Amino acid sequence: xxxxxxxxxYLVKRTGEKVFLECVQDMDHxxxxxxxxxPGLGLRLIYFSYDVKMKEKGDIxxxxxxxxxxxxxxxxxxxxxxxxxxxxxxxxSSPRVRRGVPDTQYFGPGTRLTVL
Amino acid sequence: TQLLEQSPQFxxxxxxxxxxxxxxxxxVFSSLQWYxxxxxxxxxxxxxxxxxxxxxxxxxLTFQFGDARKDSxxxxxxxxxxxxxxxxxxxDQTGTASKLTFGTxxxxxxxx
Numbered sequence: 001x002x003x004x005x006x007x008x009x010y011l012v013k014r015t016g017e018k019v020f021l022e023c024v025q026d027m028d029h030x031x032x033x034x035x036x037x038x039p040g041l042g043l044r045l046i047y048f049s050y051d052v053k054m055k056e057k058g059d060i061x062x063x064x065x066x067x068x069x070x071x072x073x074x075x076x077x078x079x080x081x082x083x084x085x086x087x088x089x090x091x092x093s094s095p096r097v098r099r100g101v102p103d104t105q106y107f108g109p110g111t112r113l114t115v116l
Numbered sequence: 117t118q119l120l121e122q123s124p125q126f127x128x129x130x131x132x133x134x135x136x137x138x139x140x141x142x143x144v145f146s147s148l149q150w151y152x153x154x155x156x157x158x159x160x161x162x163x164x165x166x167x168x169x170x171x172x173x174x175x176x177l178t179f180q181f182g183d184a185r186k187d188s189x190x191x192x193x194x195x196x197x198x199x200x201x202x203x204x205x206x207x208d209q210t211g212t213a214s215k216l217t218f219g220t221x222x223x224x225x226x227x228x
Contacts, residue, residue: 004158035218040125042204043159043218058215090158102147102208102216107158 003027004108006091012114019078021111023091030096032074033105034058034066037088049074050096081115088112119143120207120219128225132194137222139188139205146208148181148188149216153202195226 007022025032031050035043035058045058047066055066063085067075074093078085089112092105123138139148147166151159163172165181165188172179176199178191188205205219 040220042120042122042220043206045215045217048215056215059217092158102149102164104161104164105159105206105216107160109156109158 004091004093004106006089006108006111008111009109010112010114012116013078013081014116015082017081017115019081019113019115021076021078021089021091021113023074023076023093023108024072025074025093025106026072027093027095027106028071029093029106030071031094032068033092033094034064034074034076035090035092036060036085037090037110043090046076081113083115086113086115119209119217120205122203122205122219122222124222125220126223126225128227129195131196131226131228133226135192135195135224137190137192137203137224139190139207139219141186141207143207143209144185146185146210148185148208149206150179150188150190151204151206153204154200159202159204192224195224197226197228200224200226 004025033048034046037043044060046064049055049068065077088110090110091108094103094105120141149164150162153159163179168185169183170181176193180189203222206216
């Protein structure tokens with residue numbers, strides 16, 4: 001079974017703090033993703049990575065950065081947390097597409113971040 | 117701008133009823149997936165459709181991809197409490213098959 005784990009289920013931080021969210025997958029997947037989930041907006045892609053040290057901006061990258069130093073680990077960084085970054089953050093991984101058809105994205109359980 | 121709009125946003129029904137959830141866009145998608153998310157968990161893939169007009173069945177769930185590949189529907193027959201959850205459609209617009217655009221979500225509650 002594919003397992004995607006996230007470092008925290010719940011996190012409370014103060015405005016201006018630097019926040020690290022960690023994601024680890026155990027299936028040797030090439031692709032990893034960070035989304036935020038807000039009611040009525042579905043999932044919005046923040047950043048994704050298709051290889052170690054490679055990253056691409058998603059739809060809402062402002063205020064976020066990422067790091068992928070090892071294949072199994074993808075970190076999301078909030079350089080200076082703000083209240084509008086209060087949200088559910090979901091990490092996902094998937095294997096590299098080989099036939100032009102999307103494979104399954106496997107999701108972690110999410111981290112609910114509250115910024116006060 | 118949200119590329120994939122789902123309707124309805126909320127649905128509360130009784131066990132045994134039928135329902136349909138819609139996923140609509142003005143853009144063409146190379147393929148489309150449906151996920152279900154239960155409380156406290158991440159989304160889990162239900163199905164992938166890739167051909168316009170394609171219909172796939174998963175027990176009591178029927179998925180259809182529109183002929184023009186701009187929309188999709190999910191029909192549940194005889195809903196059960198175990199179907200409760202957030203249903204999300206996700207489309208591949210870029211054709212890269214690695215980056216998905218998720219829909220706005222439909223929250224379904226099935227009561228006894």
